[in-house]
Structure formats: C-alpha cells, structure tokens
Amino acid sequence: MKSQQALQPGRVQIEGQRLIISGAWILQHYQHLRAEVVAAQRGVAQAGGAEVGRSIDLGGVVALDTAGAAVLIDLLGQDWLEQSDTLAQDLAPERRRLLQTVAATMSDSLIQTQRRAPLLLMFLAGVGQRTQAVLRQQWQLFGFTGLTLATMVATLVRPRSWRITSMVAHIHQTGPNAVPIVALLTFLVGAVVAFLGATVLQDFGATIYTVNLVAFAFLREFGVLLAAILLAGRTASAFTAQIGSMKANEEIDAIRTLGMDPIEVLVLPRVMAMCVTLPALTFIGMLSGIAGGALVCVASLDISLFQFVSIIKRDITLTHFVVGIVKAPVFAGVIAVIGCLEGFKVSGSAQSVGEHTTSSVVQSIFMVILLDAIAALFFMQMGW
Amino acid sequence: MTKVGALAADAIEPLIRVRNLVNRFGSNVVHESLDLDLYPGEILAVVGGSGTGKSVLLRSIVGLLRPSAGSVLIFGEDLLQLPSEERANVERRFGVLFQRGALFSSLNLQENVALPLIEHAGLPRADAEYLGRLKLALAGLPPEAALKYPAELSGGMIKRAALARALALDPEILFLDEPTAGLDPIGAAAFDQLILTLRDALEISVFLVTHDLDTLYSICDRVAVLAQRRVLVAASLDEVAATDDPWVQEYFHGPRGRAAQTAVAAKDA
Secondary structure (H helix, E strand, O other): OHHHHOOOEOEEEEEOOEEEEEEEEOHHHHHHHHHHHHHHHHHHHHOOHHHOOOEEEEEEEEEEOHHHHHHHHHHHOHHHHHOHHHHOOOOOHHHHHHHHHHHHHHHOOOOOOOOOOOHHHHHHHHHHHHHHHHHHHHHHHHHHHHHHHHHHHHHHOOHHHOOHHHHHHHHHHHOHHHHHHHHHHHHHHHHHHHHHHHHHHHOOOOHHHHHHHHHHHHHHHHHHHHHHHHHHHHHHHHHHHHHHHHHHOOHHHHHHHOOOOHHHHHHHHHHHHHHHHHHHHHHHHHHHHHHHHHHHHHHHOOOOHHHHHHHHHHHOOHHHHHHHHOHHHHHHHHHHHHHHHHHHHOOOOHHHHHHHHHHHHHHHHHHHHHHHHHHHHHHHHHOO | OOOOOHHHHOOOOOOEEEEEEEEEEOOEEEEEEEEEEEOOOOEEEEEOOOOOOHHHHHHHHOOOOOOOEEEEEEOOEOHHHOOHHHHHHHHOOEEEEEOOEOOOOOOOHHHHHHHHHHHHOOOOHHHHHHHHHHHHHHOOOOHHHHHOOHHHOOHHHHHHHHHHHHOOOOOOEEEEEOOOOOOOHHHHHHHHHHHHHHHHHHOOEEEEEOOOHHHHHHHOOEEEEEEOOEEEEEEOHHHHHOOOOHHHHHHHHOHHHHHHHHHHHHHHO
C-alpha cells in the first residue's frame, strides 16, 4: 500500500468517442476520484451523450480497491458492467471480478483449589500483597500520567486530531449537573464554618473576624477541595465505568487495531473536559461558601451585609483566590487520569468494573487531599 | 482452490512470518517455539483444542499481545518495535474480526464502518458513510441494517457487520477469530462462501481461527494444527488429516470430522 500511495491518482479522459480510464482507483484518492467522475460525466453529456463511452479503455488502471470500484461503477453504469466480461478485456480478470462483486451489492441500494496456609502466614502474605499492589498502582499512575501528557503534547501540534465534540460532550456531562450539589454543599459548609468561627472568636471579642475566616477558608481551600471531592465521586467513577465496559467489550482492542490511540480518543477529551469543569465549579463553590458564611453573619452575628462585603474588600487580596483556583486544573487532571486508568484496568467481568470504580473514587479523593496538603504547606512557606 | 497452497512455501515471501514464538502467562506456557507463515492469497485455518492458544496466537500476530520471546513479522515488520506512526500505517493494512464482533456499541453500523475511513482516509462523513453502507452490503447485510446499533442485532449480523468493518480500509490480510462460531449451519455456510468470494474478488489473504470442520473442508487452502504448544503441522487438508497424531486423528476422523468430509465429497460429486 505504501507503493500505492505513490501511484498517480485515477484519471478519466475523453478522446473522441473513447473514455480512457487510467491511474490508481483507490481509497486514498477517493475524493479526487469522485470529482474526476463528475467532471467526466459532464464531459460525456456535452460531447453528445449516448455514443460517447461505448468504447472504454481500462488498460491504464494500475490499482483498484472497493472504494475505487464503487466510484468507477458510478461512471460506467450497471448496464455496461453486465457486459463487462466481453467489453473489459483489457482489465485483469480479478479486477473485473471485483467490479462485478461491488456492482452486485450496489444494485441492492444501499479456577483452582487452594491449600489453606497457616493464619499468620496468610496474614503476612496479605500484607505483602497489598503493599505490592499499592506500590504497583502508584507506579502505573505515574506511567499513565506521563503517557497522557506526552500524547497531549503530540496532539496539540495536530489540530486535526483535536476531539472538540467529545470534549464538549464530557464538559456537558460533568459540569452543569454538578452545579446544584456543589453549590448546596459549599453553602452549608460555609454556614458551619461561620458558626464555628463565631463560637471560638466570641471569647476573644473578635466575632468580626468570622468574615475573614470564611473568606480565607473558601478562597484558599474549601472551594476547590469540596468541588474536587464531589467530582472525584461523581466523575472519576463515571469515567472508570465507561472505559471499563468498553474494555470488557473488546472495544479498546478494536480502537487499537484500527490504528487509533486509545489515549488520544478516550483519555484526552476527558482530561481536557475536567480541566474546564473543575475550575468553573471551584469558582461557584467559593461564591456559594462565602454566601453561606454571609447568611450566618447577617442572621445571627449582627454583621450587616455591607460590613461583610467591605471587610472582604479591605482584608482579602486577590492572592488568596489565585492560590485556590490554580489547584483546580491540577486536581482535575489527577481525578480524570485516575478515573481513566482504572477503567483501562478492568478485565472482562461486571465484577471487575465495580471494583475498579470503587478504587478510582478512593484513589482520586486520597490524591486530591494529599496534593492539597502539600500545596498548603508550600504556599504557607512561600508566604502567599 | 489451492491457488497458492503448500507448494509455494519456498518461492513466495510470506506476509506473516512467526518464528520461535513463546507466550507465557505466569507459569502457564501457551506457546513454545512456534513457527507459522501466511502466504499471499491463501486462506489459512488455525485449528486446535480449546485452550491451545489459537486466539492468543492471533493477538500476538496483530500486536495486541507482547510475546514472551520470539519474532512476529507482518509485512516484514515487527509491529511492537515500530514507532507509533509507522505502526498505525501497518495496522491499517490488516483487518481483524473479533470473536464477539467488538463493534463500538455507541455507534450504529454504518458509523462503525465509516470510523476508520474518516480517521485514516480523511473522508468527509457523508462519503465515509456511503462507503460504509457499501461494505455492509458487501458483507451481505440488508440496507436497513446500516442505521441499527450493535445491541439490536443477531449474532450472525454482528459477525457480518464486524467483517464489513474489518474490510473498511481494504486490508491485505483479514484476521478472523472464529467467524462461524455461534451461527446456525446455514448462516455459517453462507459466511464461508462470503469469505471465499471476498478473498477471490479483493485478493486478500485470510488468517482464520476456527473450530468449524465445515469451514475447513469448504474454503481453506491450508490448515495449521496447534497442539503441544506449537504448530504440529501446517499443510493442505489431506496431508494434515493423514498426520499421525492422536488429536489430529480424533479431530478429523471422529464422527463430526467424517460427516463434514462426506458432506463436502457429496457436494463435489
């Protein structure tokens, strides 16, 4: 086929009453061939129709496949093909047979027993196996993250392979439906934080600082953390189940043998979608949490809304917001990558889909909290 | 029918060359020093008892499984050594029909077949779907099937649709994993004839994993018997049937084997 790509694409020439058909009539040149045939049909009509095309020279056809045959049949017509045994003497018999085969379809329109080991040994073996499994899982996660990043970079330079539709579909599935639950949850946690703060700060006569506490907590930590944990539960599990059942149905294998990259087709759109969704939900979570705090301040702490807002304007710098929101894409990437990786680990059974779905939620929540703790230490040390 | 057959063994460069293949899963050795060739234009059937690694062999040849040792060359290239771009170029030169079809459940049939055309041939969707419907018709499906989803189809239709997808890019080699398993005998016979017709018309080579004796007798040029972790014998049907091995004797001369043989003999006469 490599050599075929170098072949001259198919041509149709009209010489007097003869149609001269030559070149490679293959899939690679499909659109060119279609255009060529349309032009030839127009040419035949102009040159007087019926008489032209009685005599057809197919000797120059160097390559022919089913796609090319389909186009050629459009040009030659079914009637001509029925007589092709006598008319197309210059065409090799197997190519004639191919034309006839394609023409014929076109006319139809279109287990193991276990020895019980001593209890202590089994316990030790269990600990060893689990440790090994955890280490292997982390190793796989690093590898898979690297693979995803490498594929992402490779895809960035080829805009033709950007899967915008798929990405938008995933944004739609992961984003809007999560807004009510994120908003409600952060609103309630905001109110709780305000109450806690007020109770402790009252003893020092510093109730007014409840405002700072709520704003600090939600801009820096709670907004992004709560949104990320919710998405880890909602979306990582969904990704695992989707990819897992595709795996069980050999669909991933099919993607591979069709010469496509499962990372590019399945993982990248999900990761990119999450990188859009989570920052948006984080922003909603921050606003909603602060609103929850504001409600408590106004309703039971004798702080007016105006006071609340002016304290925030006076004391809270943009840095706090930035420190919170920059974590969102990172968490999004981690959640999506874990969700997809667990999906790829699914093996056949429905049982396996369940196990890996659970595992992906637990892992992604763990990783989000771990990364958040590391980030908090880092930002504190930096004095941001 | 034996257009190429066993006599070509020395003269023609094989499309697939498997040498000293070893496949091991934990302590379970599936293949050990396995050799096999596929020559241009032939229909090669791989037979063997359950668990002898027929599907594993197919998966190692198409590059879905990394063998523990040995070499697998397809079109003279080792898929697992190639950079991904070149690997994709080789992959689009063969088509695989999976045992259970492996159709994409979220796409209808014409989209299933059109997908590789859109991805690799760069065709606009309308053209690709037209060609998709053509391939579906070529695989013997009625026109109204094109808009159905895999879940709505019978096993036989799924096999046909999967065949159409395997044929989408006009491959040079077709891999079929038990194409007639789960089909009724009439459907199976029609499928055999379809493979034969496509082989003759499209000049493809066929690598076929099967249990179906009727398929062996009616369409195969050469038969390779997998037993004792290797290819016991790969030759024409008569030679294989004459091989002195208990499994082969049982397989070809057991009641089902004899029935298939007489059926073919009766048809020929």
